[in-house]
Amino acid sequence: MELKRYDNFLRKLHSLAGIIPVGVFLTFHLSLNYTATWGEEAYNQAAGFMVNLPFKLFLETFIIFLPLLFHALYGVYIALQAKHNVNRFHYFRNWSFFLQRITGFIVFIFVAWHVWQTRVQVALGAEPSFGMMADIVDNPLFLVLYIIGIVSSVYHFTNGIFTFLITWGITVSPKSQRVFQYVTLAVFFVLSFIGVRAILAFV
Template sequence: MKSDRTFFWRKLHSISGLIPIGVFLFVHFAINYTAFYGAETYNQAAAMMGSLPFRYAMEIGIIFIPLLFHGIYGIYIAREAKNNISAYKYEKNWYFYFQRVSGILVFLFLVWHVGTTRIPAAFGAEVNFDMVASLVANPVYLFFYIVGILMTTYHFSNGFRTMLITWGITVNRKSQNFGKVIGVILFIVLSGIGLTAIFAFVS
């Protein structure tokens, strides 16, 4: 009994989706959105991020380790479910099912996303507007981005809704409905920002 740390790990998994991953998502989307104002603004923003102090420590501690933990433990959690959406077509069961589907798709997207941006950067490629523009010039890659962005915004927004339940913040019907409204607004706003940003790279 004493050595059972399930509660701790599950709660850590839940909060890690917001802090630091959700916070990173907001920063990342904000930086991306600067592409809407032109290549030069985007390059300035990217250079600013690249010149932050303790960059590697922050990348590892705030981005890579939390993402790997959330992703791998998330797949372990998703494997526990026997999805039954065909027999129980209820609204929240759809959210539940899609949370697991989107989680796995985001994981695959991120492997590709890191592989096509950070890995070349590690070998000396410069992270700038042209790098992304040349990627999305390929319609297949643009499609990957659109799906990846929507899966990410869904997973985060619905995850935020369920996190409010998981931490006992939204308990009754009224507050859980309110949580859903917040989730829908997050999804619309984040999707709008993310898609506007990626289309800014399409010439």
């Protein structure tokens, strides 16, 4: 199979794509959403700046869409090779391994749904604004699904930073891995807070 011939390159690319650009974009996206806590006008202004970026379609395609699509599809291919055994081995890292794959699938579906509700609707003529998101999360079920989606994305990203550092040979010693386990866990809580606080601002 062709995929197997380029295994090393594709695996590294998959690991990298999850951080740069996808993870960086996620961080940026959640931070931008946070402007919603300052009020409708602040959010509309920040969103308006993003909407009016030059070369928007080019940037969207090559910085967001294609890397995300590759990371998602190749990620599914990797995740389907695992046979989970958290019922037999209850170690913290084994749970992280399991959650990384589960959140991967959740985020895959969530992002597809989220893109449909926002970016596709904008392409079809809707106005990207505070009101658009407020209408979506007006439905309590959607709000809960959004919170699950946001927290899953952040978990997948922050645990991904931890494994990225191993995959690229940066954290080798057990001590460095332990330190970055705590660091990435802290980043998980901070980004989750930003993301959830922001979505609640639309309610």
